[in-house]
Each structure stands twice: as C-alpha cells, then as structure tokens.
Amino acid sequence: MKEPTEKPVFEGLSLAEIQEINAEMTHYEDKTAVSIEALKIVQKHRRWVSDACLVAVAELLGLSPAQLEGVATFYNLIYRQPVGKTVIHYCNSVTCWMLGAEHIRERLCRHLNVGLGEMSADGEYTILPIVCLGACDHAPVVLVGDKLLLDISDDAVTDILGR
Numbered sequence: 001m002k003e004p005t006e007k008p009v010f011e012g013l014s015l016a017e018i019q020e021i022n023a024e025m026t027h028y029e030d031k032t033a034v035s036i037e038a039l040k041i042v043q044k045h046r047r048w049v050s051d052a053c054l055v056a057v058a059e060l061l062g063l064s065p066a067q068l069e070g071v072a073t074f075y076n077l078i079y080r081q082p083v084g085k086t087v088i089h090y091c092n093s094v095t096c097w098m099l100g101a102e103h104i105r106e107r108l109c110r111h112l113n114v115g116l117g118e119m120s121a122d123g124e125y126t127i128l129p130i131v132c133l134g135a136c137d138h139a140p141v142v143l144v145g146d147k148l149l150l151d152i153s154d155d156a157v158t159d160i161l162g163r
Helices: 015-025 031-046 051-061 065-074 094-098 101-112 154-162
Strands: 086-091 125-130 142-144 147-149
Touching (some): 015 031, 031 065, 051 065, 086 101, 094 101, 101 154
Parallel strands (some): 086 125
Antiparallel strands (some): 086 142, 142 147
16 A cells, blocks of 8 residues: 655645745745745746645745735835736825826726736736835836836837836
8 A cells, every 4th residue: 555645744835935935944044934935946946826825835935924914015125916017116206296107007907908006918917006115206216127217208108018
C-alpha cells in the first residue's frame, strides 16, 4: 500500500517563492518586518497575492492571516486581485486632479475599454488610482509599471498606450 504524500508545509507557494522569502528573512530579527517584502516576492511571481498565497505567507512568517491582510491592504502597491501585466496608476491627489488627472484617467479607460480596477481584455493593463506619487510639481503624473511619467498630456497618453 502506498503512503499518502504529505502536502507541502506552505501549500500555495512555489519553492522559489519560499526560498526568496527565507533569504529575505535572514535580514530581519523579527519575521513581521519582512511581511511587505514577502508579499512583494509573491506578487513578483504571480502579479497579485491570492487568499491562498496570503495564508501560506502568513504561516511561513508565523503571523495570522488577519495580521498579514492588514499589511497587504494598507499598502496600495500590493494587489489582492488579478491585475494586468502592466498596472497604470494615475495620481488622483488634489494637485493632479486640478491639472487634469480625471481627463487622463478617462482617456486611458476609454482607450483600453476598461473601468478602474478592471483588466483589459488582452490581460495587458489595469488602471488604478493612487493617492499621491510625490511629484506634484510635475502634475499630472502616472506610474506605468515602475516608471514614473511626469507632466502627462493628451500626447503623453497616446505615447503610453502606443508602447
């Protein structure tokens, strides 16, 4: 009779994710301090953090899922639902809003045929608001992936979507 195979301790995480998180933990005395980095590692591999992955990371770090959920939902660059390959964050702070952020958002959404938080049909893009990108002197601004784009105009929107 064959023995049943044991489930991995941290079901839902890949071996690479576990190894990267464990390596990151060597830099911190308190496992809680690595929670953001651990979530970013999972997101790097999957583009978002599912409930199953969140529970597995919490278990790996010795935290409750509720504690880790609090961290994940506090930071707006941790995605708790699927997103496109490229996430476009448009700044909706007061300065950007005054200088046309809503118009930029409308153009992006219309061109990609998506609403805020939705993924484009081809899986390439998701558009999300962000409170402030810290470049008010160059408003309006957007963050495309990890690239900050300043002084966004109608022409810049065309360039962003043309890439």
